[in-house]
Amino acid sequence: MESTKNYFHLHLISDSTGETLIAAGRAAAAQFQSSQALEHVYPLIRNRKQLMPVLDAIDGAPGIVLYTVVDRELSEIIDQRCREMGVPCVSVLEPVIDLFQSYLGAPSRRRVGAQHVMNAEYFARIEALNFTMDHDDGQLPADLEEADVILIGISRTSKTPTSIYLANRGIKTANVPIVLGVPLPERLSTAIRPLVVGLIATTDRIAQVRQNRVLGQTQDFRGDDYIDRAQISEELKYARAICARHNWPIIDVTRRSIEETAAAIVALRPKLR
Numbered sequence: 001m002e003s004t005k006n007y008f009h010l011h012l013i014s015d016s017t018g019e020t021l022i023a024a025g026r027a028a029a030a031q032f033q034s035s036q037a038l039e040h041v042y043p044l045i046r047n048r049k050q051l052m053p054v055l056d057a058i059d060g061a062p063g064i065v066l067y068t069v070v071d072r073e074l075s076e077i078i079d080q081r082c083r084e085m086g087v088p089c090v091s092v093l094e095p096v097i098d099l100f101q102s103y104l105g106a107p108s109r110r111r112v113g114a115q116h117v118m119n120a121e122y123f124a125r126i127e128a129l130n131f132t133m134d135h136d137d138g139q140l141p142a143d144l145e146e147a148d149v150i151l152i153g154i155s156r157t158s159k160t161p162t163s164i165y166l167a168n169r170g171i172k173t174a175n176v177p178i179v180l181g182v183p184l185p186e187r188l189s190t191a192i193r194p195l196v197v198g199l200i201a202t203t204d205r206i207a208q209v210r211q212n213r214v215l216g217q218t219q220d221f222r223g224d225d226y227i228d229r230a231q232i233s234e235e236l237k238y239a240r241a242i243c244a245r246h247n248w249p250i251i252d253v254t255r256r257s258i259e260e261t262a263a264a265i266v267a268l269r270p271k272l273r
Contacts (some may be wrong), residue, residue: 004035006035007035007208007212008038008063009037009038009058009062010025010029010039010066011042011058012025012039012040012067013045013047013054014041014067015045015068015069015191016044017125019168021041021066022039022092024092026182029079038061038209039161040058041208043129044129044133047074051078053084058082058087059085062085062087065078065082065087065088066090067091068091078105079091102127102257104188113216121170125170127170127172128148128168128169128171128172129168131162131173132166132172136175138175141176142176142193145193145194147174147194148166148171148173149166149171149195149265149269150173150174150188151174151175151195151199151265152175152239152242153178154178154180154239155210157199157253158199158253161258162265163175166266169215169266174189179235179246180238184242189246195268197249198248198249198251199249200236200239200240200252202252203233207227207228210226210232249268251265
């Protein structure tokens, strides 16, 4: 019988696409089989205004913070705020850059996203990331027709991290939450261009992830219904019914990694176009 995993928040802050950081974070997390990272990815963070909401989000769900931000001022802000919050943080690239500087005897030019070739594929990924961030959690429903993929599902079915993973591959992805008894945006049911995919998981899996989410909330947060298994079962039943009514495919993410879920979605696209 599989042992119960411990869940922890992993915050990944990048001034570029975040792909390097995601790979590093997952490689490290994979070494701890008894623990599972709940990823929060914040790409394209390049100024104070963009950074402050990220730090507030970390304060609300403390965990490990990894970042690749070449701007020294922003790096210092991240380090200072993390010290104040009592959460561990590491600049993933800084030790490597220091090593290169020491060996090569030349300072780094500190160019944001220097590891990416500035070609059409790169700009498509940036456009997809911007679209995905703007259309996270049901935002801007009037633009849903512009998406390549729309992910729907109840809370904690990995909609956001899967969306960002797809965006990193140039696929403009929106995600829309399914809330019991609340109608979905009208533009979703009339959208022709995008592939709409429903994400589900087992009741136990969702309850477990939600329990971890509740632990990171303030004392005023009321999470009884949020983690109630009977309530979650009703939410899943509602989500399945919606997908069946519209003939939208469903992917069970219970035992899938984000990469596996994304691969399954990509495989569906040519079949349904």
